[in-house]
Amino acid sequence: MNSKINVLELELHNDTAKEAMQKVMDYMQTEPLNIVELISSDSLLLSKDDEVLRDNIGQSDLVLTVEKSFLELAGVTDRRRLQEAESGLFLKMVLHYFHKNHVRVFLLAESQEDSLRLQEYFENYYAGIEIVGAEAVAANREMDDMILNSINGVEAECVISILPSPLEEAFVVRNRILLNTRLWLG
Secondary structure, three states: OEEEEEEEEEEOOOHHHHHHHHHHHHHOOOOOOOEEEEHHHHHHHHHHHHHHHHHHHHOOOOEEEOOHHHHHHHOOHHHHHHHHHHHHHHHHHHHHHHHHHHEEEEEOOOOHHHHHHHHHHHHHOOOOOEEEEEEEOOOOOHHHHHHHHHHHOOOOOOOOOOOOHHHHHHHHHHHHOOOOEEEEEE
């Protein structure tokens, strides 16, 4: 497929889960940071009125929707694509790949509680993923250097972020050149 679809003025990739997964595997073999953005309804609605957020999302290497309704809104009728979005197949494939390959992952969340919950989830369901660190990210830039040092210091291969929009997109765009990881999954 490899085409793009437009949903509320935001361009999303229209890859199947398998095509997107192949891109992630390719990204894991390259040095510069690649950004994979999974767009939720909150992010999509915020981006409608926020040009900076749209621009930040546009700097991602792969932008996918996690909601079937977005595909329907864009006119996608392929039943398989709709089922993949509804089941979260792409994310399951990525996490299985990380688990199988013992990928070193750093977690970013908005609070310590969210970070601990995410760590517990990975310990319970994807124990093969090596969690090498976790941090809570403040809305201001004061902690950026400390967080970057933490990520780079443990030699993480991937950052998994559950930060809300637009905090996540702003953080990764302003720090992209300084991150020594292969993949950002947000």
